[in-house]
Amino acid sequence: MTPAPVRVRFAPSPTGYLHIGGARTALFNWLFARQQGGQFVLRIEDTDTERSRPELIDVIFQALEWLGLDWDGAPVHQSQRSELYSSAIEKLLADGSAYWCECTPDAVKARAAVRGGPPGYDGFCRDRGLGPGEGHVVRFRVPDEGTTAFDDVIRGHVSFENANLEDFVIQRSNGTPMFHLANAVDDADQGITHVVRGEDLINVTPKVLLIRDALHAAGELTFAHLPLIVNEKRQKLSKRRDDVSVGDYIDRGYLAEAMVNYLATLGWGAPDGIEIRPLPEIVELFRLSDVGSSGAFFDVKKLQHFNGEYIRNLSVPQFVSSSTRWLFDDPPWPPDRFDVATFEVLAPLVQERVKLLSEVPGYVDFVFAPEPTIDDASWQKVMVKGGELATAVLDHAAGAFEVCEWDAASLEAALFAYAEEHDVARGKVQAPVRVAVTGRSVGPPLFESLEVLGRDETLRRVRDARARL
RNA sequence: GCCCCCAUCGUCUAGCGGCCUAGGACACCACCCUCUCAAGGUGGCGGCACGGGUUCGAAUCCCGUUGGGGGUGCCA
Numbered sequence: 001m002t003p004a005p006v007r008v009r010f011a012p013s014p015t016g017y018l019h020i021g022g023a024r025t026a027l028f029n030w031l032f033a034r035q036q037g038g039q040f041v042l043r044i045e046d047t048d049t050e051r052s053r054p055e056l057i058d059v060i061f062q063a064l065e066w067l068g069l070d071w072d073g074a075p076v077h078q079s080q081r082s083e084l085y086s087s088a089i090e091k092l093l094a095d096g097s098a099y100w101c102e103c104t105p106d107a108v109k110a111r112a113a114v115r116g117g118p119p120g121y122d123g124f125c126r127d128r129g130l131g132p133g134e135g136h137v138v139r140f141r142v143p144d145e146g147t148t149a150f151d152d153v154i155r156g157h158v159s160f161e162n163a164n165l166e167d168f169v170i171q172r173s174n175g176t177p178m179f180h181l182a183n184a185v186d187d188a189d190q191g192i193t194h195v196v197r198g199e200d201l202i203n204v205t206p207k208v209l210l211i212r213d214a215l216h217a218a219g220e221l222t223f224a225h226l227p228l229i230v231n232e233k234r235q236k237l238s239k240r241r242d243d244v245s246v247g248d249y250i251d252r253g254y255l256a257e258a259m260v261n262y263l264a265t266l267g268w269g270a271p272d273g274i275e276i277r278p279l280p281e282i283v284e285l286f287r288l289s290d291v292g293s294s295g296a297f298f299d300v301k302k303l304q305h306f307n308g309e310y311i312r313n314l315s316v317p318q319f320v321s322s323s324t325r326w327l328f329d330d331p332p333w334p335p336d337r338f339d340v341a342t343f344e345v346l347a348p349l350v351q352e353r354v355k356l357l358s359e360v361p362g363y364v365d366f367v368f369a370p371e372p373t374i375d376d377a378s379w380q381k382v383m384v385k386g387g388e389l390a391t392a393v394l395d396h397a398a399g400a401f402e403v404c405e406w407d408a409a410s411l412e413a414a415l416f417a418y419a420e421e422h423d424v425a426r427g428k429v430q431a432p433v434r435v436a437v438t439g440r441s442v443g444p445p446l447f448e449s450l451e452v453l454g455r456d457e458t459l460r461r462v463r464d465a466r467a468r469l
Numbered sequence: 470g471c472c473c474c475c476a477u478c479g480u481c482u483a484g485c486g487g488c489c490u491a492g493g494a495c496a497c498c499a500c501c502c503u504c505u506c507a508a509g510g511u512g513g514c515g516g517c518a519c520g521g522g523u524u525c526g527a528a529u530c531c532c533g534u535u536g537g538g539g540g541u542g543c544c545a
Contacts (some may be wrong), residue, residue: 203474
């Protein structure tokens with residue numbers, strides 16, 4: 001017999017934005033599905049009506065779209081499938097796999113405190129034959145003996161003693177199902193073949209397995225628990241503590257391709273060791289069983305390196321259009337002074353220098369702003385400490401730039417004539433002009449910049465700076 | 470406390486019993502290139518947590534110790 005085609009799911013809960021950890025989980029599911037020629041489906045786990053925020057669902061979808069992780073079929077919303085869960089719960093209740101319980105969380109906690117020992121539910125209502133009622137929940141009757149085990153693609157054999165599992169809630173007192181139940185029902189109903197998720201969910205696996213057993217769920221379910229992505233303290237990434245919203249990375253000027261490529265290296269490595277490579281190659285090489293099992297630190301520095309590589313690999317038109325947002329959204333110059341054609345001239349020079357698209361405006365603001373924004377540290381270093389050299393160079397430039405041809409090569413020759421005559425390093429000679437014209441001691445190549453700025457404005461800025469020395 | 474998982478350079482990883490004097494990448498340092506900054510080039514720094522086994526041979530297999538993480542909700 002031929003094995004069932006792979007069908008995996010990404011099942012976010014709309015209680016927050018898509019974060020880095022979720023994006024990685026979605027990516028690995030997607031990679032596995034695409035590599036296997038299988039399907040990747042989406043399921044919104046919104047059974048907790050108190051916490052779910054429907055407006056976040058689209059935000060999550062948009063983040064997945066931005067990442068380029070396309071899904072098969074329409075997403076399933078658990079909130080719209082309550083009949084399925086209720087009938088599963090009735091079935092479990094009917095055959096004794098589950099029972100009604102009237103204990104409040106406080107009562108459970110209080111008894112545990114009196115009892116001492118491990119916290120958790122003590123099976124108080126197990127055999128009381130309670131029925132539905134105000135404040136009643138449904139609990140799953142966990143076998144007292146035996147073990148529940150599974151073979152994890154990434155971790156190997158994992159087993160739990162049933163005796164260590166408490167009778168957990170599968171239906172809240174408000175009638176909504178808990179996620180273990182909905183999860184087990186949906187995975188069976190949707191024909192899911194592999195569950196690929198974070199390691200933080202590994203200990204709910206026996207509960208889901210127990211429910212599947214009791215429901216006589218059809219089909220095999222294979223699990224793969226991904227290592228967690230951790231922060232610098234090696235703790236699981238947290239939305240509150242860490243900077244992890246995918247949306248924030250979009251806003252900072254990261255390219256989706258760079259993010260996806262970087263995320264793929266967290267827990268997985270291509271056999272040939274090449275890290276930066278096109279997505280189709282990653283799809284081809286990806287093997288779920290090759291995923292590592294220890295936590296991986298989310299290293300923004302390395303992500304930035306990847307991003308710089310991807311930015312440099314863009315064609316110039318692609319770079320220009322990718323930068324658009326940062327050029328028009330709250331730019332550091334009066335919007336009407338911006339000119340695309342001018343930017344396009346400078347674009348290739350900027351492209352090879354930025355790691356983030358959000359840095360782009362800072363490289364071209366001197367052209368579009370009426371005055372250069374003077375960086376104090378640069379002025380101090382070059383103009384003040386530079387002393388006589390600065391004044392001499394600016395005087396030379398003011399004269400030479402007035403008569404030379406206005407193109408980069410001529411400007412370079414005109415300015416560096418000073419370096420030849422006075423035997424001064426070219427680096428020292430360009431500095432005062434750069435600070436006078438752009439306000440900073442670093443930036444795109446100077447002479448191309450001057451060419452774009454034009455003779456009148458360049459001379460005005462040079463004289464202006466000279467006057468202030 | 471109890472349960473589960475993990476352990477190769479600072480970080481991400483390659484390694485799946487001899488090819489390892491442990492390879493690559495990021496970061497860092499030096500030098501080269503150079504109008505600044507980047508990019509690029511060359512070189513450097515730096516690791517198998519520890520202790521027992523198994524074996525002719527262990528980063529690789531087994532056990533233990535230590536360390537770290539996750540879970541322990543009427544969240545997912």
